[in-house]
Amino acid sequence: MSLLSNVNTLETTSSNTSENQSSVALRAWTELAGRFFLVALFLISGLGKLAAYSATAAFMASAHVPGALLPLVIATELLGALAILLGWRTRIVSLLLAGFTFATAVLFHNNFGDQVQTIMFLKNISIVGAFLMLAANGAGPISLDARNAK
DSSP states (O other): OOHHHHHHHHHHHSOSSHHHHHHHHHHHHHHHHHHHHHHHHHHHHHHHHHHTHHHHHHHHHHTTOOGGGHHHHHHHHHHHHHHHHHTSSHHHHHHHHHHHHHHHHHHHSOOTTSHHHHHHHHHHHHHHHHHHHHHHHOOOSSSHHHHHHO
16 A cells, blocks of 8 residues: 555545545645655755764764764664654654754753854754654654554
8 A cells, every 4th residue: 555545545534525635635745744844954964974974973072972973873863864754653763853853952052152052952942842743643644654554
């Protein structure tokens, strides 16, 4: 069963009015787009860390975080982002990425005397909020989670 058939199933099980059908489809596609935009930062960041591995390890060390954790950080960003994008184990992965993002905010963006760092901290906290909402609500019908639930 394809992921798109989940949307069709939802459309036919809701009221037969075209307004409800378009509302269900809009919600499904909006959830997918939201997941994409939420994790785009993690995909780009993970790939950037691969491209600038030594510089990233040095930056981590400057924040008293062992550079030896960099492979785990890259794996978390890339694999976590792919899992969210595909809607695979969304609730669990969202909670893990929320914790990761919160830790990143506290460890790397804690200089509140620097306006840029304050904004970066608040950006991370906003992302934590989005992950918590995703953990509470799930990925939606266009996801592996919805497909596997059938």
